[in-house]
Amino acid sequence: MVAKTSVEKSAGRPRDPETERRILEVTLRHLAEEGYSRMSLDNIALAAGVSKPTIYRRWPGKADLATAALRTLQLAEPPVDTGTTTGDLIATLENFSRSLLRPNGLSLIGTVLAEEAHTPELLALFRERLVVPRRQMLLAILDRAKRRGELRRGANLDVAVNLLVGAFYARYLAASAIPAGFPRELVAMVWPGLVRQRR
Amino acid sequence: MVAKTSVEKSAGRPRDPETERRILEVTLRHLAEEGYSRMSLDNIALAAGVSKPTIYRRWPGKADLATAALRTLQLAEPPVDTGTTTGDLIATLENFSRSLLRPNGLSLIGTVLAEEAHTPELLALFRERLVVPRRQMLLAILDRAKRRGELRRGANLDVAVNLLVGAFYARYLAASAIPAGFPRELVAMVWPGLVRQRR
Amino acid sequence: MVAKTSVEKSAGRPRDPETERRILEVTLRHLAEEGYSRMSLDNIALAAGVSKPTIYRRWPGKADLATAALRTLQLAEPPVDTGTTTGDLIATLENFSRSLLRPNGLSLIGTVLAEEAHTPELLALFRERLVVPRRQMLLAILDRAKRRGELRRGANLDVAVNLLVGAFYARYLAASAIPAGFPRELVAMVWPGLVRQRR
Amino acid sequence: MVAKTSVEKSAGRPRDPETERRILEVTLRHLAEEGYSRMSLDNIALAAGVSKPTIYRRWPGKADLATAALRTLQLAEPPVDTGTTTGDLIATLENFSRSLLRPNGLSLIGTVLAEEAHTPELLALFRERLVVPRRQMLLAILDRAKRRGELRRGANLDVAVNLLVGAFYARYLAASAIPAGFPRELVAMVWPGLVRQRR
DNA sequence: CATGAATGAGCTTTCATTCAT
DNA sequence: AATGAATGAAAGCTCATTCAT
Structure with a gap:
């Protein structure tokens, strides 16, 4: 959207891509910390050092801005390879455990769930960018094992x-904290149901 | 100066108990549908057919009202007894599945998570009234089996x-719907990890 | 108003004169501390340990209550007699200086002045109960001297x-405090204008 | 990056200076007529023909607005020069007498006194802008004479x-009006105490 | 293009007053 | 007579959005 393919540069002052990046970064932080409905464009503009019309020129409204911020989310965790399936599962879940609570516990998940009725795009994008990729990583490990x-x-x-x-969600909802060794225990309990032949 | 007989009648105009019930019911609905920060006392008063001071007479502020509404939540599902442990687990999870999505998917869970930083009482009460009792039911079944x-x-x-x-949370977050037979599949996969002796 | 002159006592539960006194005392304090428009019947009722209708039964509204509270004001300072006119003046002004700032600087005077357009009764009563009597004391001293x-x-x-x-007003308005010895200096400067014959 | 020439034009839509002036003027009027706590931003916005955020953009809150309005107060009366000290005093006090009661008797003084405990900035600014300058004018006359x-x-x-x-305050508090010739009488009575040598 | 200014609608909370017991 | 319950109106303040430069 920023880089034009034609040789001719578009007229007028070009948009600063750094500005865009900064706005989205601030938005994501506010979204996670305040939740969607508490998050205010005034504060985002202030924190990003831009004016509100600068935001509105890029995104038509609050929902679109939040959506765009979610779109920047990328699963940061690389695939693991420990040599064993259970090792891979545990390592992947340990990555998950670490990134899940950042930056504000489950409040980002909370707000996309809370807004499902009013702003379904949020949940949709959250799924696309984080939920599905994370599941795919686990599925890939299991699929290879299969x-x-x-x-079985x-x-x-x-x-x-x-x-x-x-x-992890259940545990957080019950206690706001994930104990060390949790991933290993999960895998230990689920693994027999995946492999066992007889009973 | 003579002691009042058994039933002490307090002075002044009595509160209509129906009013309180209606306010809390409306509040809970709005809390689930709009989320805490969107929920407005104006709308609650309107929907409950009372004036705002009528609400403020009973609860000191918005947070207390929301808290009181959460306090009315009671786990409706009775303990089950199907004769087998797996049967009990499945039946309990089926009840869970049914009540989890009422009235608005996971938006109530969403809002208490989203508000954890601003209004931690909400999550605390949600835990106390729903999360913990539900876990206790499952724990009781497993404990008896043990x-x-x-x-094992x-x-x-x-x-x-x-x-x-x-x-259930993971599944909802991925797809906003729980398929039929889901509880049975869960139990089937976890059960071997609970019982098996050797590996 | 409380004591009936006829032998027959009026029917029903009689009003407690102590209640009335307490309400007025609390009202006067709030009037001085908060000012008329900040003063709230809710808080007065609370502090006096009565209900609002108990107040409304005695006085038709906020203005009447404040008026009644002002009516209870009595100049507490007794006439002085030091043997000389200037001595009497100084002693009287010293009393004045002491009582003027109680309990809240000039805020009571401030509020009756501020409310002159909206609630002129306040200023009227303040005059009648405090301003005029105080001036009369000084006038009496001067008149006797004359x-x-x-x-002259x-x-x-x-x-x-x-x-x-x-x-005193000018000094307070300029500095919120009256220095010791102030009355004596005032009298010293005004006295020559009262007595001297030639110039 | 080149330095702007002399007149720096700030970016964005410029403020209408007339708006600011009008808001402050309306505020000052309401402050004098209603007193600080009765004065409402809603009414000020209405009377000034602006919206409330237009006010909040300029001043952070009610107290700051009232303070700013007081800051616009300027002693309008120029120094006088009649040729004699008593003539100057009388002329200055006559100016005082005229401006004192505008626009609403002593209600402005009243409200800054009444608010001393809650909003001390009001009294502070009132002092700085009106009380002190007025006293300085009189002091200057007396000092020159000395x-x-x-x-003496x-x-x-x-x-x-x-x-x-x-x-003037005492007289207003007693009678809400200043009689003609009052300044002359004041000076006549105080003057002997300023000049006389023996007694 | 980016800015600061402006707005209508909304928020939570409090008030003086009246009602019902 | 006294109470607690109820209310319409208003307060100070903030928001998402649009305007004008």
Whole structure:
């Protein structure tokens, strides 16, 4: 959107891409810290050092700004390779555990859920950028294990992902903190259901 | 000066108990539908058919009102008894699944999480009234099974509860809907980790 | 108003005169501390330990209550007699100086002046109860001196009173504090204008 | 990056200076007519023909607005020169008398006194802008006279100022009106105390 | 293009007063 | 007579958005 493909540069003063970046960064922080409805464009403009019309020139309104901020979210955690499936699962969940609570516990998740009825784009983007990629990483690990014959045939991998990921939400909702060693315990309890043949 | 007989009638115009009930009911609905920060006392007063001071006479401010509304929440689901441990777990999770999405998906959970930094009482009460009782029901089932020797010694029941309950959150966050048969699949996958002896 | 002159006691529960006294005392304090428009019946009722209708039963509204409270004001300072006119003046002004700033500087005077357009009764009563009596005391001293021939014929005693009393207001308005010895200096400067014959 | 030439034009839509002037003028009127606590930003905005945020953009809150309005007060009366000290005093006090009651008697003084405990800035500014300058004018006249040897050595000029100025307050508090010829009478009575040698 | 100015609508809270018991 | 409950109106302040330069 910023870089024109034609040789001719567009007339007038060009937009500063750094400005855009800064606005989105500030927006994301406020979104996580204050929640969507408390987040105010006034404060964002102030913190980003720009004026409000500068924001409105780029995004049509508050919802679009928040959406754009969420769009910048990228799963930062790289795929892991520890040599074993359970090792990979544990390592991935440990990454998850670390990034989940940043920067403000579950308040970002909270606000996209709370706004589902009013501003469904938020949840949609949150899914696309964070939820789905995270699940894909786990699914990929499990899928590879399945193709290697490590897992029971017919094991519902999607259910396993829900269990492993969800346990963090459940734990946070109950106690606002994730204990050390939690990922390992999760995998230990779910793994038998994935592999076992007889009973 | 003579002691009043049994039923002490307090002076002044009595409060209409119906009013209080209606205000709290409306508040809870608005809290779930709008989220805490969007929820306005003006609208609550309007919907409850009272004036704002009528609300302020009962609760000192917005946070207290929301808190009081959360306090009315009671886990409606009775303990189940199907004859088997897995049956009980599945039945309990099915109740959970049904009540979880009422009245507005996870928006109530969302708002208490989103407000954790600003209005921590909300999350605290939500925990006390819904989260903890629900976990207790599952824990009770598992604990009984353990005392009967059905479960592996050293099985971490708390982790199992996190897995079972959390899967619903994970699934909702990924797809806003819980498929039929989900509870059964959860239990099927976690159960081996609870019972198996060797590996 | 409380005591009936007829033998027959009026029917129903009699009003408690102590209640009335307490309400007026609290009102006067709030009037001086908060000013008329900040003073709230809610707070007065609370501080007096009564309900608002108990107040409204006795006085038709806020203005009447404030008026009634002002009506209870009595000049507490007794006439002085030091043996000399200037001594009497100084002693009287010293009393004045002491009582003027109680309990809240000039805020009571301030509020009755500020409310002159909206609630003229306040200023009227303040005059009747405090301003006029105080001036009368000074006038009486000067008048006696005049009848004794101490003062110049034609000396305008009313002007002298304005000077002596007003100096306290001017001083407070300029510095919020009255220095020790102030009364003596005032009298020293005004006295020559009252007595001297030639110039 | 090149330095702007002499007249620096700030970016953005310029403020209408007339707006600011009008708001302050309206504020000052309301402050005098209603008193500080009755004065409402809603009414000021309405009367000034602006919206409330237009006011809040310029001043952070009600107290700051009232303060700013007081700051615009300027002693309008120029120094006088009649040729004699008593003539100057009388002329100055006549100016005082005229401006004192505008626009609403002593209600402005009243409100700054009444608010001393809650909003001390008001009294502070009132002093700085009106009380002190007025006293300075009188002090300057007396000081010049002293340097000319017209006054008794050791005459306390500050006390004289308190007497002369305060008499207007005392008179207003007693009768809400200043009679014609009042300044002359004040000076006549105080003058002997300033000049006389023996007694 | 970016700015500062402006706005209508909304927020939470408090007030003087009246009602019902 | 006295109470607690109720109310319409208003307060100070903030928001998302648009205007004018």
